[in-house]
Amino acid sequence: MSVRDELSLLTPRLRRYARALMLASPAPSDGADELVHATFTRILDCGLSERKSDLIMQVFSLLTQLNRENQQTVQGRVPDHAASGTLQADDSLARVGNPAMLPKGLCAALATLRLDEREALLLVGLEGFSYAQAARILHLSRSGLLSRLGHARTRLAETLADAPTQASARRLHLRVVK
Amino acid sequence: MAFTPLPISDEDLHGFIDNELDDERRESVLAYLAAVPTDAARAETWRQQTILLRAAFSQVALEQVPASLIFSFAPRLITLPSFVPSGPAARDAYTRRVQRRNLAFTIAAFIAGVCITLAASVSLSRYSVHSELTAGAAQGPALAHVAASALKPVDEAEPISPDSVTLAGAVEPALGILPSLKDEGLELVRGEFRGKGDDAATCLDFVDAARAPVVLCITAAKVPGAADVQSLAIASSNSLYWREGASLYALAAPFKSAKLIALARRIHAALPEQPPE
Numbered sequence: 001m002s003v004r005d006e007l008s009l010l011t012p013r014l015r016r017y018a019r020a021l022m023l024a025s026p027a028p029s030d031g032a033d034e035l036v037h038a039t040f041t042r043i044l045d046c047g048l049s050e051r052k053s054d055l056i057m058q059v060f061s062l063l064t065q066l067n068r069e070n071q072q073t074v075q076g077r078v079p080d081h082a083a084s085g086t087l088q089a090d091d092s093l094a095r096v097g098n099p100a101m102l103p104k105g106l107c108a109a110l111a112t113l114r115l116d117e118r119e120a121l122l123l124v125g126l127e128g129f130s131y132a133q134a135a136r137i138l139h140l141s142r143s144g145l146l147s148r149l150g151h152a153r154t155r156l157a158e159t160l161a162d163a164p165t166q167a168s169a170r171r172l173h174l175r176v177v178k
Numbered sequence: 179m180a181f182t183p184l185p186i187s188d189e190d191l192h193g194f195i196d197n198e199l200d201d202e203r204r205e206s207v208l209a210y211l212a213a214v215p216t217d218a219a220r221a222e223t224w225r226q227q228t229i230l231l232r233a234a235f236s237q238v239a240l241e242q243v244p245a246s247l248i249f250s251f252a253p254r255l256i257t258l259p260s261f262v263p264s265g266p267a268a269r270d271a272y273t274r275r276v277q278r279r280n281l282a283f284t285i286a287a288f289i290a291g292v293c294i295t296l297a298a299s300v301s302l303s304r305y306s307v308h309s310e311l312t313a314g315a316a317q318g319p320a321l322a323h324v325a326a327s328a329l330k331p332v333d334e335a336e337p338i339s340p341d342s343v344t345l346a347g348a349v350e351p352a353l354g355i356l357p358s359l360k361d362e363g364l365e366l367v368r369g370e371f372r373g374k375g376d377d378a379a380t381c382l383d384f385v386d387a388a389r390a391p392v393v394l395c396i397t398a399a400k401v402p403g404a405a406d407v408q409s410l411a412i413a414s415s416n417s418l419y420w421r422e423g424a425s426l427y428a429l430a431a432p433f434k435s436a437k438l439i440a441l442a443r444r445i446h447a448a449l450p451e452q453p454p455e
């Protein structure tokens with residue numbers, strides 16, 4: 001299988017990672033697709049690894065790097081929420097893909113994470129990379145990765161734990177219909 | 179000298195959740211978690227996060243890749259040098275000819291685009307009226323069928339590999355109810371996208387205290403005002419469905435009807451309120 005075939009197979013995963021990383025939302029996004037496109041363009045210009053595992057990590061690493069560069073550019077324009085790399089919970093954005101899927105839970109919580117925490121959580125939790133692979137993609141030590149992962153999971157749990165209290169007061173009754 | 183096992187750290191707990199520990203260390207962590215419920219609860223929360231994260235974004239991997247992305251890594255075409263006549267007068271004439279041709283192409287493309295858009299909008303409006311009427315009537319039972327067909331003992335269920343995990347943001351409304359379901363003795367086992375085409379939905383698999391499977395499927399309601407899904411409706415002996423804002427929920431479990439209805443009502447009461455579309 002050629003390198004370009006490998007890239008073709010990798011595209012759905014990259015789109016998923018890009019959306020989660022950029023928007024913390026599974027909703028379709030031109031911006032995320034542009035990030036994947038930019039990754040392909042850059043990696044074709046820089047040269048490709050012939051080894052499959054290296055190629056995958058190379059591509060994920062480059063996409064992560066390009067997203068950081070984008071974030072830094074955005075920081076200059078929107079310093080309020082981008083300074084820490086967190087995202088604003090964008091209801092309209094997440095409703096684009098599926099109007100029923102309100103971003104009140106996981107996506108909103110994911111958006112509150114710092115970018116470095118989100119990267120670690122997504123590579124391990126969403127993309128299923130081992131600690132060694134994720135650390136290599138992020139150019140970190142294993143302990144550095146685990147530190148970010150730990151912060152991300154703790155913060156995510158705290159944010160999600162607040163969600164049910166907002167709904168606890170609601171006690172409507174469902175009527176059974178035949 | 180007696181062997182003293184290393185103390186269990188947070189790194190071990192993360193490694194346990196992410197399958198990064200060797201067998202010996204894993205046994206140590208299991209023993210530790212059995213003895214320390216607070217850390218067991220934290221680890222369980224992290225495990226649920228991973229399941230929900232994968233379920234929430236798994237739909238993206240199933241979407242069709244846009245052509246623009248496919249072409250971005252396709253082999254680049256060899257470009258041939260264009261033919262430009264020599265001599266100033268010939269070059270001017272050539273330039274004017276190219277400009278006229280470009281203008282003609284632009285106008286033709288615009289007119290064609292307008293015609294195609296008009297034709298498409300007329301035909302789509304006819305189609306959408308028909309499809310909404312037919313789809314809305316059958317969506318609830320179809321979702322309940324997806325949930326019921328997923329009912330099988332957890333031991334028989336195929337483990338989900340990271341690559342096969344599928345789907346999207348449908349879990350969002352359910353995230354708020356997970357702690358409540360835990361109070362009901364339900365443990366989240368997996369989350370994935372099931373069904374095909376219009377019947378596709380994100381499903382969360384739970385097991386109760388007796389290890390009986392409980393499946394909760396969520397999808398977008400196609401017709402927000404559909405009368406058949408305004409209330410809780412029984413789809414079969416072990417499945418039912420209801421509408422929650424703009425989402426459609428189906429619950430399936432091998433319980434008696436009364437118990438299943440009671441569970442559906444508790445889930446409904448615990449869900450974050452969603453505005454109708």
